[in-house]
Amino acid sequence: MADTLTAAALTLKDIAREAGVSLATVDRVLHNRPGVRPDTVRRVKAAIERNAFQPHVAAAELARGRARRFAFVMPSGPNPFMQQIEAYLGEMSAWLSARRLGVEMVATDVFDHSMLAASLEALSGDYDGVAVVALDHPGVRAAINDLVDAGTKVVTLVSDVPSSRRHHYVGIDNIAAGRTAGALVGRLVGQRSGKVAIVAGSQGLRDHAERIFGFNQVMAAEFPGLSVLPVLEGRDEDERSEQVLARLLGRHADIVGLYNVGAGTQGVAKALSDAGRDKQVVFVGHDVTALTRRLLLQGVMDAAISQNPGHEARAAVRVLLALARGEPILHEQEKIRIDIVMRDNLP
Structure with missing residues (x-):
């Protein structure tokens, strides 16, 4: 996927290879253990910085075998654009598996605030992150806030609820x-x-x-x-x-x-x-x-x-993963662009 950062797929072995040291040496540097020459420490840290690698979180998750579950709350019914987003999420299966991520679809009537709020409430405690195509309604805002208060990372997708405490919005202006x-x-x-x-x-x-x-x-x-x-x-x-x-x-x-x-x-x-x-x-x-x-x-x-549905699908997953790991969101990468398409420039 063209807009996936290379750093997102890096491992400790990649850092060791780039720095020209062993995996054990990288581990010693990360944990501030003695026995590593200052020049080697500098090389390892430089490789980490160049690649925007998040070693502490990544290593801890690898050691624990930490798996995560994300839910995508999507409109029920035949909406072609939303179906495209779901299809792109399906194409990410190998990428998701490599990061021990599970993504599940939850279909609901997003035009009915009570049904949407109930769908969100039912997710509490079961998922690390939730992406939702949201209706801007007090009941929906309250359901989003309850999820956030319970420790779930929440991203609004395509349609925002800016007055809620959602963590991020993925979509166009x-x-x-x-x-x-x-x-x-x-x-x-x-x-x-x-x-x-x-x-x-x-x-x-x-x-x-x-x-x-x-x-x-x-x-x-x-x-x-x-x-x-x-x-x-x-x-x-x-x-x-x-x-x-x-x-x-x-x-x-x-x-x-x-x-x-x-x-x-x-x-x-x-x-x-x-x-x-x-x-x-x-x-x-x-x-x-x-x-x-x-x-x-x-x-x-x-x-x-x-707007690019593949970009939105990937951005929503990447943002949820960054939030769950406590990593920074790369805003420029996740910005969704507006395009004008006419008969003469159909992609």
Whole structure:
């Protein structure tokens, strides 16, 4: 995996080899035992520093045979982007095994705060770390805080709950993503005036709420000829998203732009096509999946705001592992980038 630090896979033997000494000598240096020449001590410590190696934690875990369990609390239902994250976690099995890590999936309705909170509460005491696609709700915040208080490391994934005591957020800057979508819709609509529709999964999801906020910022400031309609909620479900958008298209013949904030993309595209407006309405959504790739190639969808699901999967595991070991988080490595993907630059 390209963005995995080499240092993450280093062992004491690697340090010994680089320093040109025996494993026993490295052990003596680490434990400040006598009998090692000062020059040798300097070489060993220099090798450790160059590789950002965490010898005390790594050696202690190796001696104890310390295994760890992480849980990923993911949305139930057919969300293609979330399925990609789960697939990438599955591809990490050898990497995880080498570090004595177990990762288990917990599917729940992340749009229902009570069900999500109950799923989190059920994990208490069973896992070293939890990554959760979170709904920003007092009950969910309380469940996250309870896990943290019990000693579990908690990372929010894709959708954040910043007012909780979670340890870290892994995901894109969603306000910036929404602003990017707004700029694309406004510029692609061009000189036309009219209305713009927004379909979201739920405004209770922090990532969706922040994307809508950023989108509206740009619309209000830069495109006064476009009027943004009230947000529709489709719970990231194809059928529900299709129904709510079809009704809206029937009421407004002057819709010229559409921002799909989350999933439910197939339903959104079907509503546009059934209304005969798939080539008239500028359609910007999120994520590169088999479906959005096809819609981009067909010209139904104009652009996708993309984030790398493989990077998010790896980053979430690495951050949880660093937290569990008491190691520093490498923020620049774990920063998730926003990409704009159109038909002409499909990866």
